[in-house]
Amino acid sequence: MESALRRWRDEIGDAYALGATRVVLGVLLFANGLRAARELQDGYFGDVFHWPLLPESWVPSITVYKLIVAAQVLLAALVVAGYRARPALFASAVTGAYVLACDRLQFHHNRWALFCISLLLSLSPCDRSFYVTPDRVAPRVAPLWASRLAQAQLTIIYLASGGSKLLDADWRSGQVIFERMRLYSHAAVDSGVPQAVVDAFAQPDVASALAKLAIATELFLAFGIWGRTRVFALWWGVWFHLTIEATSRVEGFTWLTLGVYFLFATPDVRARKLFFDSSRWRGKLIARLVFFSDWLARFEVKPWAPDAVRKGHTVVVVRRDGSLATGIGALAMVARATPLFFALWAPLQFLASFTRGGETSSKN
Amino acid sequence: MPHLGSRARVVFAASWLGGQIALVVSAPMRPDHIFGFRMFPEASTMEIHLSREVGGGEVPVPRGEWTARDRAGQTRSWSWNDRVRDSVIGRLDTRVFASYGVSAQLARLQRALDDVADHVPDDTQTVRFVAKVEYWKNGGERSTATLRSHARVVR
Numbered sequence: 406m407e408s409a410l411r412r413w414r415d416e417i418g419d420a421y422a423l424g425a426t427r428v429v430l431g432v433l434l435f436a437n438g439l440r441a442a443r444e445l446q447d448g449y450f451g452d453v454f455h456w457p458l459l460p461e462s463w464v465p466s467i468t469v470y471k472l473i474v475a476a477q478v479l480l481a482a483l484v485v486a487g488y489r490a491r492p493a494l495f496a497s498a499v500t501g502a503y504v505l506a507c508d509r510l511q512f513h514h515n516r517w518a519l520f521c522i523s524l525l526l527s528l529s530p531c532d533r534s535f536y537v538t539p540d541r542v543a544p545r546v547a548p549l550w551a552s553r554l555a556q557a558q559l560t561i562i563y564l565a566s567g568g569s570k571l572l573d574a575d576w577r578s579g580q581v582i583f584e585r586m587r588l589y590s591h592a593a594v595d596s597g598v599p600q601a602v603v604d605a606f607a608q609p610d611v612a613s614a615l616a617k618l619a620i621a622t623e624l625f626l627a628f629g630i631w632g633r634t635r636v637f638a639l640w641w642g643v644w645f646h647l648t649i650e651a652t653s654r655v656e657g658f659t660w661l662t663l664g665v666y667f668l669f670a671t672p673d674v675r676a677r678k679l680f681f682d683s684s685r686w687r688g689k690l691i692a693r694l695v696f697f698s699d700w701l702a703r704f705e706v707k708p709w710a711p712d713a714v715r716k717g718h719t720v721v722v723v724r725r726d727g728s729l730a731t732g733i734g735a736l737a738m739v740a741r742a743t744p745l746f747f748a749l750w751a752p753l754q755f756l757a758s759f760t761r762g763g764e765t766s767s768k769n
Numbered sequence: 770m771p772h773l774g775s776r777a778r779v780v781f782a783a784s785w786l787g788g789q790i791a792l793v794v795s796a797p798m799r800p801d802h803i804f805g806f807r808m809f810p811e812a813s814t815m816e817i818h819l820s821r822e823v824g825g826g827e828v829p830v831p832r833g834e835w836t837a838r839d840r841a842g843q844t845r846s847w848s849w850n851d852r853v854r855d856s857v858i859g860r861l862d863t864r865v866f867a868s869y870g871v872s873a874q875l876a877r878l879q880r881a882l883d884d885v886a887d888h889v890p891d892d893t894q895t896v897r898f899v900a901k902v903e904y905w906k907n908g909g910e911r912s913t914a915t916l917r918s919h920a921r922v923v924r
Binding site for chain 1: 793801803805854855877880885907
């Protein structure tokens with residue numbers, strides 16, 4: 406326990422992926438600021454019924470609130486741009502939490518989660534990548550304790566959400582999901598979910614099974630995102646959140662969660678190599694796709710002159726451990742390491758398991 | 770941003786995690802369960818009917834609009850939505866989705882009743898506001914609740 410604590414406290418690693426999470430948070434904070442500005446056009450919440458957690462005298466005047474909203478938009482832009490990003494992220498979190506405390510009618514779990522994660526990430530070296538202009542030259546290999554804490558925050562969220570459902574008889578039985586389906590099936594259809602799929606899911610037995618699956622998923626994700634099950638848990642989580650996004654209104658929670666998932670990437674860069682046959686259009690296309698979708702800098706992408714080993718392959722991926730992946734196995738590796746294609750990882754990996762051994766993985 | 774030393778990291782992390790766990794565990798003690806990360810806690814619906822207690826009886830307030838005499842003896846109009854703009858408790862006489870659950874919305878409604886009672890000083894007739902709420906928790910049987918604002922001093 407003590408050694409684990411020491412490892413967490415003293416861990417250092419490449420902070421490249423933290424910049425990607427910071428950009429996601431910045432975009433969500435920007436959207437949050439714009440929403441607040443839009444709502445201001447309909448009137449200031451302090452002029453009508455509101456429910457502050459703080460003493461009423463701490464609720465800002467309309468002038469001050471307008472300044473806060475303007476500052477939130479500006480701070481979010483700084484977060485995205487990576488200029489004075491950490492103070493901007495910290496200030497965004499504090500002002501956001503302050504506004505929630507001024508009116509709990511505006512409280513939503515996704516907003517609270519956004520401010521919590523923002524505050525934690527502001528304590529991490531999230532300003533060392535994805536910046537327009539660097540504030541100062543700082544090494545990208547830096548302490549990761551705060552980003553690990555942000556990951557722990559996600560575990561708390563999953564545990565709280567899954568645990569509260571587990572303790573609720575209506576949730577366990579599927580009654581809550583069944584009723585939500587009944588009330589909101591039209592919204593799912595409007596979002597592009599086929600009517601037949603919605604009808605199939607809007608059955609009591611199916612709802613009951615889905616409820617148990619949702620509870621099990623949240624409890625699994627709480628711990629599965631750490632350790633050996635990490636990649637599968639993250640893949641499962643991506644589909645879990647995309648499904649929720651398609652069927653419910655959760656503001657930016659889907660994108661917040663997926664942005665935090667970046668923090669679970671191994672803290673290094675270009676540890677894998679992708680060689681491609683530049684004489685084939687397919688090779689060039691895959692290389693270009695990987696180049697543009699490799700947001701976490703997982704791959705060193707290089708053309709090669711085909712030799713005896715690589716002959717016949719459009720792309721070859723060299724894993725961290727030096728083993729090779731070609732064909733569908735290489736595509737599975739690309740999907741595993743690129744956020745844009747990550748949702749395809751498990752099916753590709755499953756398909757790759759049916760290809761002959763030398764095709765999917767061969768040692769150097 | 771300040772750089773936290775080894776000891777400060779441990780203290781901060783322990784405080785943060787302890788605080789978050791305390792907020793989650795204590796969420797049931799708050800009617801709206803805020804800070805508890807209870808996603809999609811219920812799928813309940815509710816319908817609010819507002820009325821006013823005046824003199825010796827209760828007068829319905831359809832659509833949240835009512836008229837009463839002001840201090841000058843003139844008849845004036847008020848609306849529930851002058852104060853309450855919330856998308857759930859601001860919608861009267863219609864069945865709405867009770868976001869975050871019935872208990873959260875009843876707690877908000879109680880506050881709103883008191884708030885409105887405090888913000889119509891010129892209404893010299895309404896003694897208190899009464900909300901009769903029908904609700905269907907997770908699509909179950911209809912239940913009812915009656916909430917009353919605090920009494921107003923009517924002169």
